Amino acid sequence: MPNRPGVDSPESRPSSRQPFDERLTANIRAAFFEELAEVGYGRLSVESIVRRASTSKAAVYRRWPSKDAMALALIAEVAVHGVNLPETGALRSNLRQFLSSTVDAVRHPLARRIIPAIMAESQHNPQLAALLRDAVEGPRRGVAAEMLRRAIERGELPADCDVDQSLDFMIGPLYWRVVVRGVDLDPAGIERLTDGLLAAVTAMRMPGNIPGPERDI
Known part of the structure; x- marks a missing residue:
């Protein structure tokens, strides 16, 4: 099944020297806030964000090491x-x-x-x-x-x-x-x-x- 636009695939995943895909980062950011508004912080999970953003856990964890770290960065931003x-x-x-x-x-x-x-x-x-x-x-x-x-x-x-x-x-x-x-x-x-x-x-x-x-x- 072909990958949808903005979804990480083994071929598209950046190496440690490559910059992140900003479109995918924006998708994850939007998914985080939409999930937060829908279920609250306590029930918010990386899995639900991944589903909403149509991406992978690896894509999230390459950007933020945990849900709390993601929340800190995105809310502060x-x-x-x-x-x-x-x-x-x-x-x-x-x-x-x-x-x-x-x-x-x-x-x-x-x-x-x-x-x-x-x-x-x-x-x-x-x-x-x-x-x-x-x-x-x-x-x-x-x-x-x-x-x-x-x-x-x-x-x-x-x-x-x-x-x-x-x-x-x-x-x-x-x-x-x-x-x-x-x-x-x-x-x-x-x-x-x-x-x-x-x-x-x-x-x-x-x-x-x-x-x-x-x-x-």
Whole structure:
């Protein structure tokens, strides 16, 4: 039976010196995310990915040594795409870029199915939880933190701005609206969220530095 396009055969398998077939890699990548969305991380298997991609286990294992390694590489690849946004010189426009980029990443129907499944699985899978921290949360949080630090240096945010809490707030409302509730954000909605986020991070101060009501002595 002839091999279908993109399927590894003994004649087409690359030697250690040959580059991978990028079309086949793309097929495996697509199969991974489709399977992840359909069955969840816990039930995801290399065998099911192989069937969906119409390839062989050898083709998968030449690229990634295990399911976890594949997940780490592919989720990280998607998560960091578009994370390095250009500096605009103003906090509001930087925040709007960040929100727009994040909305673009999570509004895809496949992403809406994958993200909740991964988050749920990570609650009782320490290895997956560590993967998400290292491959997803770390890079995106680092870029956003640097954005806020530059705003502090420019005087747009107070020197005692609570950067860590601000980072949580930057993604929380967007995640709840788009991923949990399934409500899309149009450009006007992103503008309103940007204004709300700007007001919130400006008011977030480190504990002990928040002005309180004056007291009579």
